[in-house]
Amino acid sequence: MSQTETTNPSNTSATQEVFGPVDNRKAAAEAKILAKKTAKVYRYPNNLDTSEQPHSVNFFISEYVPGGDVQKIAAENNIINDTIGSPTARAGNGITAENAQNVSENLRIGAAFVGALAGGAVGEKVGDLVGRLVGTGAGALAVDKLISTDATSIKSAPAKRITSSISLHVAQSPQAKYTAEYENESIGALLGTLTTSAGQGTIQSVMTEAANGNLQELVARGLVDAATLPKELGLGDVNLSGLARAASKKVRNPFQEQIFKTMNFRSFAFQYKFAPRNSSEFDSVMSIINLFKFHMHPTKANDGAFFTFPSIFDIEYRYKGSRNAFVNKIATSVLTDMTVDYGSEGVFTTFRGTEGKPSEITLAMQFREISLLTKGQDGQLTNGTGVGY
Numbered sequence: 001m002s003q004t005e006t007t008n009p010s011n012t013s014a015t016q017e018v019f020g021p022v023d024n025r026k027a028a029a030e031a032k033i034l035a036k037k038t039a040k041v042y043r044y045p046n047n048l049d050t051s052e053q054p055h056s057v058n059f060f061i062s063e064y065v066p067g068g069d070v071q072k073i074a075a076e077n078n079i080i081n082d083t084i085g086s087p088t089a090r091a092g093n094g095i096t097a098e099n100a101q102n103v104s105e106n107l108r109i110g111a112a113f114v115g116a117l118a119g120g121a122v123g124e125k126v127g128d129l130v131g132r133l134v135g136t137g138a139g140a141l142a143v144d145k146l147i148s149t150d151a152t153s154i155k156s157a158p159a160k161r162i163t164s165s166i167s168l169h170v171a172q173s174p175q176a177k178y179t180a181e182y183e184n185e186s187i188g189a190l191l192g193t194l195t196t197s198a199g200q201g202t203i204q205s206v207m208t209e210a211a212n213g214n215l216q217e218l219v220a221r222g223l224v225d226a227a228t229l230p231k232e233l234g235l236g237d238v239n240l241s242g243l244a245r246a247a248s249k250k251v252r253n254p255f256q257e258q259i260f261k262t263m264n265f266r267s268f269a270f271q272y273k274f275a276p277r278n279s280s281e282f283d284s285v286m287s288i289i290n291l292f293k294f295h296m297h298p299t300k301a302n303d304g305a306f307f308t309f310p311s312i313f314d315i316e317y318r319y320k321g322s323r324n325a326f327v328n329k330i331a332t333s334v335l336t337d338m339t340v341d342y343g344s345e346g347v348f349t350t351f352r353g354t355e356g357k358p359s360e361i362t363l364a365m366q367f368r369e370i371s372l373l374t375k376g377q378d379g380q381l382t383n384g385t386g387v388g389y
Helices: 012-019 024-038 070-084 097-126 130-144 189-195 203-212 214-226 240-248 279-296
Strands: 040-044 055-064 159-169 180-186 256-263 267-274 312-319 333-341 361-369
Touching (some): 040 279, 279 333, 279 361
Antiparallel strands (some): 055 159, 055 312, 180 256, 267 361, 333 361
């Protein structure tokens, strides 16, 4: 499959940082040879990117490497991108300096606090303050291994591209849903009247509005709503507010406004019904399912104390091997839901003489972007030419 687009151009300086200026060309050449040898594109069906099946959607996978050398992995990723191709859309796979600094400071404070507690326990046993001091210092030292010395950025785990990718046919029409979240906020009837009916809110306009009677009625209604006069007079639970509305046939305008809150993360659904025509296609289908399944799950540390985040996916629509510029881009995403149905419409069928290989398999997946889109940021959404995100 022809893959000519790359996410990033070759980063020569990053490569030199890793391999050194003298051996740079040799090391880069060896890395490209290794990338080509290990590269594997799993396709379904086998005739993708031809005149019979010109449309495809590609899935590129990257794994998080906690504690990995950022520069080295960046150089290796560039070599893989230049050698076997990568998607042009890649948005949101980092941590801002502001958030990183907050995380760093909180980690420092938290570790110092935990260290002090641990040191206090030791101090009680030895009967002095040495334990507290040692514990606090140990907590701070532990955090220094996680964050940079200048406390401006957390040592975020880099993501390393794997040399395997998946290319599938476009089973459904591509769809992109954009959702903005707003909240209803009421500014109040009295304030709303002052800011609208009373013009610019000048003293003269307020006096004019009061003379017209609107403000007088609003104030009176407010007093009626809050009054306890009926109970004081022994009239029971008389609803004066309801009586006022019934008599005047008017209700107060709440002056509600739509206040923007945030954009929601976009989700993309893909569903495939595999009906392999031969053993080669069946093996490809099983490899595709296993690859999605494997990279959807986290990795557990040797001591079991931590999970490393699952892999991330860069997804791209293509036409005959090149990005389809007339369909929206998809930012870096995570696989949130996956269902494998080894059958069709509730019926389980297998190939004869294959020891039970399913003849039809349905795969349904849900991906969610890991970044919120904004207009004009890194070329995500613009008013210019091109579909963009």
